[in-house]
Amino acid sequence: MAQRPEPAERAERADALRNREAVLAxxxxxxxxTTRPHSVSMDDIAAAAGVGKGTLFRRFGDRTGLIGAVIASRLEPLQQAVREAQEATATSPRQRVLDLLDASLRFKIENRHLMAAAEDAGLGSPYRAEHYGWWHEVLRTALLQAPGVHDADFTAHALLAxxxxxxxxxxxxxxxxxxEDLRTALAAHVDSILGSDSGPTGEQLGDSPRPSTASH
Structure with missing residues (x-):
């Protein structure tokens, strides 16, 4: 039988969890x-969270790791919403592509400075980021089922670009x-690639999965 953590150990874990949440927030x-995401430093984040900079490096490794953790915490509700929507609805493959791109765009709009920081965080390529891989895979899967798409892998990359x-x-x-204009333009762009039909236009994409996040 596994031993239960001692009170001091439980308190230490609780403190570590609170520190992590404070740093992410x-x-x-x-x-x-900010409109200059590259200017946000580890010193700035540590001061705002009320922790030592060493705590950030021990917990997240470096600035890139910290940014990735913040994105993951913001993206988790949306990923869950996407999974539930895919399981609960019988929409057409084309509509799934539209909904996924619209959900991704709204996430980018709400978190554009954070995401821009991730794209400029010193990774060899933004395409190596875990969140990009997730978006590409769910979109590629939908495109595989959409009629007229000859290369779902490349098309997913092109649409995400x-x-x-x-x-x-x-x-x-x-x-x-x-x-709203950006969402409408994206829907028209998808139409130009997949071909338009009698389905929803950009103004009708409001039912795609959306996380419950605070507006920035």
Missing amino acids: AADALFAA AIRADLVAHLIDDQQMTP
Whole structure:
């Protein structure tokens, strides 16, 4: 029988969990509040979370690891919503592609500075990031079932390239494009690739999976 943790050990674990949540919340808030995500440092995050910088490095390894952890915590509700939507509804493959891209775009819009930081976090390529791999796989799976798609793997990459975080941030923050206009433009772009039909347009994509997150 496994031994139960001692009270001191349980308290230490609880403190570590609180510190982790404080760091993730502080980093999330700092990235949301800036238009220069590359300027948010580990010192800034440690100060905002009320912990020592060494705690960040012990827990997350480096700035890239910390950014990845923040994204994972933000993405988890959306991933669950996507899984539930795929299991609960009998939508067409084309509609699943539209819904997945719309959900991904809205996530990028709400978290565009955090995601831009991830794309510029020193990885050899943003395509190596775990969250990118997840989006690509669920989209590729939907595209495999969509008629007229000859290379689902490449098409998934190409569609995701249209909603890179740096592009989303540029269009909204610099070009003053509204989120709804961006969503409509994305739906039209998908139509140009998959072919339009009598299904929903960009203005009708409001029922795709959406995480319950605070607006930035």
